[in-house]
Amino acid sequence: xxxxxxxxxxxxxxxxxxxxxxxxxxxxxxxxxxxxxxxxxxxxxxxxxxxxxxxxxxxxxxxxxxxxxxxxxxxxxxxxxxxxxxxxxxxxxxxxxxxxxxxxxxxxxxxxxxxxxxxxxxxxxxxxxxxxxxxxxxxxxxxxxxxxxxxxxxxxxxxxxxxxxxxxxxxxxxxxxxxxxxxxxxxxxxxxxxxxxxxxxxxxxxxxxxxxxxxxxxxxxxxxxxxxxxxxxxxxxxxxxxxxxxxxxxxxxxxxxxxxxxxxxxxxxxxxxxxxxxxxxxxxxxxxxxxxxxxxxxxxxxxxxxxxxxxxxxx
Numbered sequence: 001x002x003x004x005x006x007x008x009x010x011x012x013x014x015x016x017x018x019x020x021x022x023x024x025x026x027x028x029x030x031x032x033x034x035x036x037x038x039x040x041x042x043x044x045x046x047x048x049x050x051x052x053x054x055x056x057x058x059x060x061x062x063x064x065x066x067x068x069x070x071x072x073x074x075x076x077x078x079x080x081x082x083x084x085x086x087x088x089x090x091x092x093x094x095x096x097x098x099x100x101x102x103x104x105x106x107x108x109x110x111x112x113x114x115x116x117x118x119x120x121x122x123x124x125x126x127x128x129x130x131x132x133x134x135x136x137x138x139x140x141x142x143x144x145x146x147x148x149x150x151x152x153x154x155x156x157x158x159x160x161x162x163x164x165x166x167x168x169x170x171x172x173x174x175x176x177x178x179x180x181x182x183x184x185x186x187x188x189x190x191x192x193x194x195x196x197x198x199x200x201x202x203x204x205x206x207x208x209x210x211x212x213x214x215x216x217x218x219x220x221x222x223x224x225x226x227x228x229x230x231x232x233x234x235x236x237x238x239x240x241x242x243x244x245x246x247x248x249x250x251x252x253x254x255x256x257x258x259x260x261x262x263x264x265x266x267x268x269x270x271x272x273x274x275x276x277x278x279x280x281x282x283x284x285x286x287x288x289x290x291x292x293x294x295x296x297x298x299x300x301x302x303x304x305x306x307x308x309x310x311x312x313x314x315x
Contacts, residue, residue: 004111006080007087010101012138013118014094014127018148020048022118023091027058036086037061039079043071043093061085068096073105080107098137115142121150121174124159139163142170150176164210165247165256165312197279198224205245206312209258212295216284219295225279227305230270231259233289239267242289243278243297247312258312261287264299277305 013019026032038060061083065071117138127135139145145163150156160172174181189211190204200208212219228243244259262278280297287294
């Protein structure tokens with residue numbers, strides 16, 4: 001895909017989540033400087049302000065919109081005609097649906113090239129309890145999700161899983177007052193990684209799924225046992241199934257199937273939707289469905305199982 005002439009950076013996050021602080025730091029960095037003009041579109045009023053000195057040094061102009069309906073093609077085109085920016089940064093209002101902007105036609109040559117989200121870890125659970133659909137839209141397809149103001153390590157692994165089930169490719173970073181936190185996952189799984197067979201309890205499936213994605217070296221060559229539902233991919237080899245379970249990413253109407261490729265000679269006799277218990281050795285290979293290297297379960301046994309709770313949880 002051809003790179004857009006005007007790169008649009010979409011900065012999302014709830015009010016006071018640190019969007020402005022993050023952008024002020026980034027705009028001021030040498031690596032972020034360009035010769036042309038940067039258009040900064042502000043969609044809400046926060047406590048932080050952009051200093052005129054910083055804006056002048058970085059050749060940045062600021063425009064504000066107060067209502068989501070104002071952020072339309074006609075207005076954006078007027079910004080293109082007025083400034084001819086080389087780069088656009090949108091500091092989006094946390095209470096507006098991100099999909100509304102993502103679906104808005106952009107001026108010719110503009111394209112969203114990066115989506116970033118900031119999260120105040122101290123208020124994350126309250127927002128998730130009350131405004132989960134808005135958060136899901138923020139992090140879906142995000143490249144970076146930054147949790148700041150982290151003071152308690154204990155729940156952070158669960159926060160990361162909440163992001164990964166929606167946006168597997170996102171880099172999730174945690175920061176406290178002194179900088180980045182690196183060791184939130186040390187030993188943070190509820191099963192024995194050194195057991196001859198790592199048995200994944202039904203309630204721990206989501207934790208296992210995300211942890212194996214994030215920490216492949218923990219599982220390489222290990223034998224795991226899971227209970228899951230059979231799915232088959234169109235055009236896949238006859239010996240391939242994808243055992244997995246459903247995860248609710250936003251609401252009952254917004255779910256994703258979470259499963260890894262499994263090779264077994266029993267595949268032809270297994271039915272789609274059938275519950276099975278799979279014991280398999282974990283290897284990592286290039287598979288087309290992953291568009292690269294990913295986990296493959298080489299089954300030692302696949303047995304019929306009784307149905308269990310279909311939905312996956314991540315805490």
